[in-house]
Amino acid sequence: MQINKPINRSLPLAxxxxxxxxxxxxxxxxxxxxxxxxxxxxxxxxxFQIAFTINTxxxxxxxxxxxxxxxxxxxNQSTSMQIINGSMSQSISLSYMLSAKKxxxxxxxxxxxxANGTKLESNSIPIEVKGGSQQNxxxxxxxxxxxxxxxxxxxxxxxxxxxxxxxxSDDVFIRTFVTKKSCYIDEQIxxxxxxxxxxxxxxFQNYKMPEYNGFWSQNENQKNKxxxxxxxxxxxxMYYVAEFTKSYLFPQRSGQLTIEPMEIDCIVRKRSNxxxxxxxxxxxxxxxxxxxxxxxxxKSITIDVKALPEKDKPANFSGAVGNFSLKAEISKDKxxxxxxxxxxxxxxGKGNIKITDAPKITFPDxxxxxxxxxxxxxxxxxxxxxxxxxxxxxxxxxxGEFVIKDLDFSYFDPEKKAYVHVPAPEFNIxxxxxxxxxxxxxxxxxxxxxxxxxxxxxxxxxKTHDIQLEKADTFFFSSWKxxxxxxxxxxxxxGFIVMHSRMQKLNSDVVAVKERKAAKLARKQxxxxxxxxxxxNKDGFYQxxxxxxxxxxxxxxxxxVAELSKENIELQLTKRSVPAETxxxxxxxxxxCDVARYAPAAVSNDINVVYNNTVELITKIEDETKA
Amino acid sequence: MKxxxxxxLLALLLSCSAHLFADNVALLSSAKKAYDKxxxxxxxxxxxxxxxxxxxxxxxxxNLGNAYYKNxxxxxxxxxxxxxxKLNPSDEDIKHNLTLAxxxxxxKIEVKENYFAKNIxxxxxxxxxxxxxxxxxxxxxxxxxxxxxxxxxxxxxRKLFFWLGSFSxxxxxxxLIIGFFALEEITANKNAIVLTQQVSALNxxxxxxxxxxxxxxxxKVNVLESNSAWTSVxxxxxxxxxxxxxxxxLY
Numbered sequence: 001m002q003i004n005k006p007i008n009r010s011l012p013l014a015x016x017x018x019x020x021x022x023x024x025x026x027x028x029x030x031x032x033x034x035x036x037x038x039x040x041x042x043x044x045x046x047x048f049q050i051a052f053t054i055n056t057x058x059x060x061x062x063x064x065x066x067x068x069x070x071x072x073x074x075x076n077q078s079t080s081m082q083i084i085n086g087s088m089s090q091s092i093s094l095s096y097m098l099s100a101k102k103x104x105x106x107x108x109x110x111x112x113x114x115a116n117g118t119k120l121e122s123n124s125i126p127i128e129v130k131g132g133s134q135q136n137x138x139x140x141x142x143x144x145x146x147x148x149x150x151x152x153x154x155x156x157x158x159x160x161x162x163x164x165x166x167x168x169s170d171d172v173f174i175r176t177f178v179t180k181k182s183c184y185i186d187e188q189i190x191x192x193x194x195x196x197x198x199x200x201x202x203x204f205q206n207y208k209m210p211e212y213n214g215f216w217s218q219n220e221n222q223k224n225k226x227x228x229x230x231x232x233x234x235x236x237x238m239y240y241v242a243e244f245t246k247s248y249l250f251p252q253r254s255g256q257l258t259i260e261p262m263e264i265d266c267i268v269r270k271r272s273n274x275x276x277x278x279x280x281x282x283x284x285x286x287x288x289x290x291x292x293x294x295x296x297x298x299k300s301i302t303i304d305v306k307a308l309p310e311k312d313k314p315a316n317f318s319g320a321v322g323n324f325s326l327k328a329e330i331s332k333d334k335x336x337x338x339x340x341x342x343x344x345x346x347x348x349g350k351g352n353i354k355i356t357d358a359p360k361i362t363f364p365d366x367x368x369x370x371x372x373x374x375x376x377x378x379x380x381x382x383x384x385x386x387x388x389x390x391x392x393x394x395x396x397x398x399x400g401e402f403v404i405k406d407l408d409f410s411y412f413d414p415e416k417k418a419y420v421h422v423p424a425p426e427f428n429i430x431x432x433x434x435x436x437x438x439x440x441x442x443x444x445x446x447x448x449x450x451x452x453x454x455x456x457x458x459x460x461x462x463k464t465h466d467i468q469l470e471k472a473d474t475f476f477f478s479s480w481k482x483x484x485x486x487x488x489x490x491x492x493x494x495g496f497i498v499m500h501s502r503m504q505k506l507n508s509d510v511v512a513v514k515e516r517k518a519a520k521l522a523r524k525q526x527x528x529x530x531x532x533x534x535x536x537n538k539d540g541f542y543q544x545x546x547x548x549x550x551x552x553x554x555x556x557x558x559x560x561v562a563e564l565s566k567e568n569i570e571l572q573l574t575k576r577s578v579p580a581e582t583x584x585x586x587x588x589x590x591x592x593c594d595v596a597r598y599a600p601a602a603v604s605n606d607i608n609v610v611y612n613n614t615v616e617l618i619t620k621i622e623d624e625t626k627a
Numbered sequence: 628m629k630x631x632x633x634x635x636l637l638a639l640l641l642s643c644s645a646h647l648f649a650d651n652v653a654l655l656s657s658a659k660k661a662y663d664k665x666x667x668x669x670x671x672x673x674x675x676x677x678x679x680x681x682x683x684x685x686x687x688x689x690n691l692g693n694a695y696y697k698n699x700x701x702x703x704x705x706x707x708x709x710x711x712x713k714l715n716p717s718d719e720d721i722k723h724n725l726t727l728a729x730x731x732x733x734x735k736i737e738v739k740e741n742y743f744a745k746n747i748x749x750x751x752x753x754x755x756x757x758x759x760x761x762x763x764x765x766x767x768x769x770x771x772x773x774x775x776x777x778x779x780x781x782x783x784x785r786k787l788f789f790w791l792g793s794f795s796x797x798x799x800x801x802x803l804i805i806g807f808f809a810l811e812e813i814t815a816n817k818n819a820i821v822l823t824q825q826v827s828a829l830n831x832x833x834x835x836x837x838x839x840x841x842x843x844x845x846x847k848v849n850v851l852e853s854n855s856a857w858t859s860v861x862x863x864x865x866x867x868x869x870x871x872x873x874x875x876x877l878y
Contacts, residue, residue: 060835459697459724462662463688466850469651473814477757477806485765486799493772500779
């Protein structure tokens with residue numbers, strides 16, 4: 001315990017020191033996160049810039065609350081890198097273009113950013129906003145300010161404000177042009193949004209595309225579009241005109257459909273009434289103009305959409321409205337079975353071609369067909385037009401003569417106000433049998449295929465049997481139950497081994513007991529023999545002696561009686577170091593017994609002598625095996 | 628000794644039998660009825676209640692997956708099928724429905740690696756459930772011990788029984804090893820399914836990080852690391868990104 005204490009105490013100290021070192025070392029290339037503004041005093045509506053700069057790489061920038069201001073653009077990110085004396089420094093700046101909504105004193109910030117894992121906060125910026133009339137009081141301190149692209153604007157904020165508030169209606173406006181105000185469903189309407197301005201148009205920002213509810217719309221490709229500026233005379237006043245967007249609309253339902261207004265912030269340039277500040281400005285005229293933002297909004301337009309006439313509507317009408325032509329081609333008309341044919345159907349023209357479905361064609365039986373490959377190409381311009389090509393792959397599976405017909409195409413022509421039927425040729429195809437001979441084997445491939453599909457198209461039904469709920473994330477594997485059950489056979493085996501060895505021991509005990517009692521048993525047997533001897537019953541006598549001797553040897557040597565042979569007895573007794581003489585006597589006596597039992601007359605020996613010999617033998621063997 | 632053994636066996640049997648709560652049995656049947664009447668929302672809520680009670684089975688996940696599938700919530704359906712598949716990797720119905728559900732997902736991710744070796748590996752791992760491997764190990768150990776006992780007693784077939792016993796014990800060990808790997812795979816939550824219609828994978832675990840790629844409902848991703856808020860995922864084509872954990876179903 002006593003050794004531990006100083007260590008415990010020094011640990012926090014060490015870590016404190018470490019933190020200190022870290023702080024100082026990081027301070028040597030200090031991370032600075034600063035906020036700057038182009039102006040501290042602005043007029044309502046005047047555009048000014050705020051910029052947040054950090055001199056290291058950082059992420060997680062959180063902008064301050066700018067709800068008191070209109071954000072014209074931003075955050076605009078710029079990165080700069082400098083290498084001085086071989087050491088690189090980097091700075092990132094995020095800037096906003098703002099204008100104040102109302103008079104008063106505001107504070108912007110602080111913004112926060114995460115650099116190298118630490119959160120940094122910028123300084124906050126006080127902004128004083130004054131009304132338009134008082135702005136001339138604003139102090140011109142901007143010559144020292146690096147972030148001031150709009151420094152020169154200060155003197156002209158008067159006009160700036162004026163434009164952004166009320167000039168939008170006549171100096172700058174948007175007109176929406178439509179090719180038709182009344183049309184049929186799916187008939188093409190071209191909508192053009194044009195910006196008119198009496199002032200020089202410099203650019204657009206924050207535009208909101210109108211919503212075309214109820215229309216399927218295709219906007220003109222904007223990617224490579226350069227907005228061209230033209231001039232137009234309206235009521236004797238020259239306007240700059242820019243075609244802002246062009247959209248192709250296809251009304252999808254009948255009734256009154258409205259094209260919502262469009263809003264654009266236009267950046268216009270106006271000659272300022274401020275005098276040029278220096279020589280450069282006098283030469284290049286830089287000081288004479290400034291840009292400001294004007295909001296422009298178009299008016300909504302209502303389109304009256306009529307439903308397509310039901311009268312004379314062809315059966316194969318697939319919804320095409322416009323003006324189309326049809327071309328059908330087939331790759332070959334003489335094929336062998338299982339060879340493929342290409343059928344190409346192309347619809348070209350102007351109208352809602354992009355949203356029309358593939359023509360429905362019923363191919364003859366025995367033709368394997370696939371979904372057509374569709375290729376489309378479209379042109380934009382005065383109207384939306386193009387070509388849609390359907391490539392069908394056909395594989396006849398049977399030999400014979402076939403006709404592909406009913407390829408005709410129908411569309412509604414809004415100009416003629418009628419349905420137009422475009423006829424297509426019929427194709428006669430003769431299919432010869434497949435030389436490989438498989439053609440006739442396939443009886444009806446389409447039928448079997450669809451059957452299989454139907455089978456595989458739905459999920460299989462719920463499982464309702466034998467649901468055994470178990471505790472989630474508990475597994476039998478590696479659980480105590482599993483280990484117990486694994487242990488069980490091992491335990492059983494161990495038990496078996498113990499039992500087995502005990503039984504063996506017990507068995508050997510029995511042998512020992514038998515051996516010990518062998519002489520006793522033999523003597524008991526000999527008592528019977530003695531009885532026969534006194535009766536002089538030779539037969540009975542020899543039998544009892546034979547049994548006594550055999551059972552004695554069997555017990556003594558642990559050999560079953562049945563396995564007692566001369567050789568066996570001799571072998572076992574020799575092993576137990578019984579002298580050969582005794583063994584010879586024993587075997588002779590046993591032989592005598594056998595002979596006497598089967599041929600009593602041949603034995604001449606006196607039974608008394610035999611009896612004594614036997615008793616003597618047993619005693620002898622007992623003595624000799626003990627020693 | 629014999630008595631003790633009997634008591635032990637009885638205890639084992641009792642604890643092995645399933646704990647079917649009466650509530651859950653009722654929920655199972657009411658969910659099935661709702662499913663049959665095409666009231667999939669009801670079926671889903673019933674099945675989810677059972678899941679919430681902490682009791683699961685592969686059939687439950689499969690049925691819940693079916694209900695989600697029918698209710699056109701493909702992401703959740705795939706997630707449930709995957710959970711079911713994990714608990715019972717050899718069930719054909721699960722595989723079939725999972726394949727169908729996967730056909731309805733948006734993202735087609737190109738697989739870069741050659742999965743031959745991996746297929747063999749998963750074939751072995753998924754040959755049996757972890758329960759299957761557990762019982763396999765127990766039975767083979769039992770047989771092994773039986774053969775060794777016979778080896779002790781027998782006189783004429785000693786050699787045969789010795790080899791049979793060794794073989795069985797070896798099988799037991801192999802089953803245990805495979806089982807451990809399978810269990811590891813199940814519990815590791817290495818995969819995830821996108822549950823919501825569309826998610827953005829970002830380049831860092833912060834809300835304003837840059838978007839790397841988009842994924843749609845039902846897409847399968849590999850999980851590299853995960854906490855309660857963010858999960859780092861990798862697609863089969865090698866792309867990596869961070870996704871909010873609540874938009875994913877980890878399994």
